[in-house]
Amino acid sequence: PAAAADEPGTPQGPRAPLHGAAGRPAAPPAGAQPAAVTRTEIIDRAKTWVAAKVPYSMTAYWSDGYRQDCSGFVSMAWKLPANEWTGSLATVADRITKEELAPGDILLFHNASDPQEGSHVVIFGGWTDGTHTAYTAYEQTPPHTRRLDTPYAYWNNSAKYLPYRYKGVTAGKASTAGAGETVPEAAGPASHGVAGYPGRAMFGPGADNPYVTRLGRQLVRKGFGTHYTKGPGPRWGEADRRGVQAFQRAQGWRGGAADGHPGPETWRRLFS
Template sequence: MATPVFEEFDPASDCDCPGCAHWRSVLPFSRAGRHPAARRAVIVAAAASAALGAGHVAPAFAAPQVPPGPGVSAGSEVATPQGPRARLHGRSGPPIEPASEVRAPQTTRAEIITRAKKWVDAKVPYSMEAYWSDGYRQDCSGYVSMAWGLPGNEWTGTLGQFGERVSKEELQPGDILLFHNPQNPERGSHVVIFGGWKDYTHTSYLAYEQRPPRARRKDTPYAYWNQSNRYVPYRYKGLKEDAAAGPDKPKPPAAATPYPGAAYFGPGANNKYVTQLGQMLIARGAGPFYTLGPGPRWSDADRRATGAFQLAQGWKGAEARGLPGPLTWELLASGEGKDIAAVEAPDPQVPSSHGVPGYPGRAMFRPGASNPYVTQLGEQLVKKGFDKYYTAEPGPAWDEEDRRNVEGFQRSQGWRGGAADGVPGPETWRRLFS
């Protein structure tokens, strides 16, 4: 009697059951957290092996269909199938010309990133057949076509015609990293939008991409999680200078300094980059926020000024929380983006809430609250290692996951009872951000 073979399998990466969502968040590259169906397959295989007796060969388990790239866990290998070139909204849209004849519409880096963020905020689901309300196909190449503002849906085989190749050192927000696989073009290719370096080492960057299960922005190793040596940087040919950055616009100081990383900013930071940030902000209209010249110690004036600049770009929520990311720094350093509109100087006699820098008040963390401080709190909890209950990236809506993670931090401080209720007070905030 032939030995039966059972296949152990993982579910599709876009499975939204609570179990899969939990394991994707907690152990994104681990194969320990499996869908119940996969575990049942293992149990059936084990039972069959025992029934066959010791004289038979143990059942073999099928390998994953797509082998991971060198040094990359299989958990990071996600298929990103894409459709071919198509008109907007599919068949109902206007016809498109050959890619070689399409003129690249003009746009700015800030506009590219703003459009990319819209899909991330809307959690646009991945699909190689469906079209979003703006007419673009909901796959990786359709996402880049939308962000670049192209007149139709391109694919990885034609996107390179709308850009020019650049080096790794020349990459700036709004550029792309393109992998077109001629051996399997529709299912073996991918493209992401470069959002800026995470720090001066240039080993990781912020990527905007459309991949299962939905559009996302994520810290990503250069050039990508897998097939890294096959991704090619491109810059959009239709880039234009931002209207706010004319020839008479004063250049900010030390414009060539690369983004040092998020760790250099926020409560407790004290370094030269905080000073440089303040100088660049003042050059863009943030002078009224500072009663004294910018200095190396992070202050509420830096947070408010940074937030004002981010709001001037049209960003909202977590994107305008007052902490500079790679794109904020890039726009300030390059002189691009929009200046801060005329503002009234904040009253220097009004201290931060409860005397703790940056603490917004307990009202920001009530049931139903939604604001950038909740995101800021969640990101700091993750940084400190108190993210046990998050099943997704922290967001602006206060929920039970936030409360339980705060409670875990409070208990780590030795607090009990009402002192560890999961709602951050000024002392919790001070210790968490110190």
């Protein structure tokens, strides 16, 4: 959107412990190892703030204990034991290249000379197309958390945004599936007795595989392919999600049960 080209400032709070009803836990000791988290978990955690439209604040803390600014949002999505800030997130991450970016990584701009001027961080959710000129960003910015297709690397100060990968990210599958379904860790192609279901990790931002094509073609056959402007392909996109969501709603599902991400029950019904 044109309005997004002139982004509001994103002042942030300093590094701080998690907050909550139980008080302020002590910050973890220096050198503490980051907790493991999957890419799917990172994106799913980010989506919870998007859905809740968490208001932006550099001083307030959400019910999960994380500060409601851009770096607190990343700390939450990465399941960090404390609220980091743009000046410390790189200490729990590794610098990567643009070509290596995958869902759950971040694009970080820390203005060391004036941290309150321009510093910002967003979560990379996957490329929007094969040109790699735009991507889906999950970010905490005024007035509240959002998910928005964004030009690479960002709307402004683009050259100053650098890609990083959380040191604790793992390649495993998350335990939560689409349509309110629960999938065990490392669910296989025939998990839950659903023949051919490849697992949740095959679908979502950044996914690029034959299962996405198969899903899209079946949506077309079932009459839920109206969102495609061209034939379904192997790269997951918004047309796939909206098609799946339309199918889920046709089953009578609502809310989180119709989030557009196929779990085993969605797959079973779609291919039955």
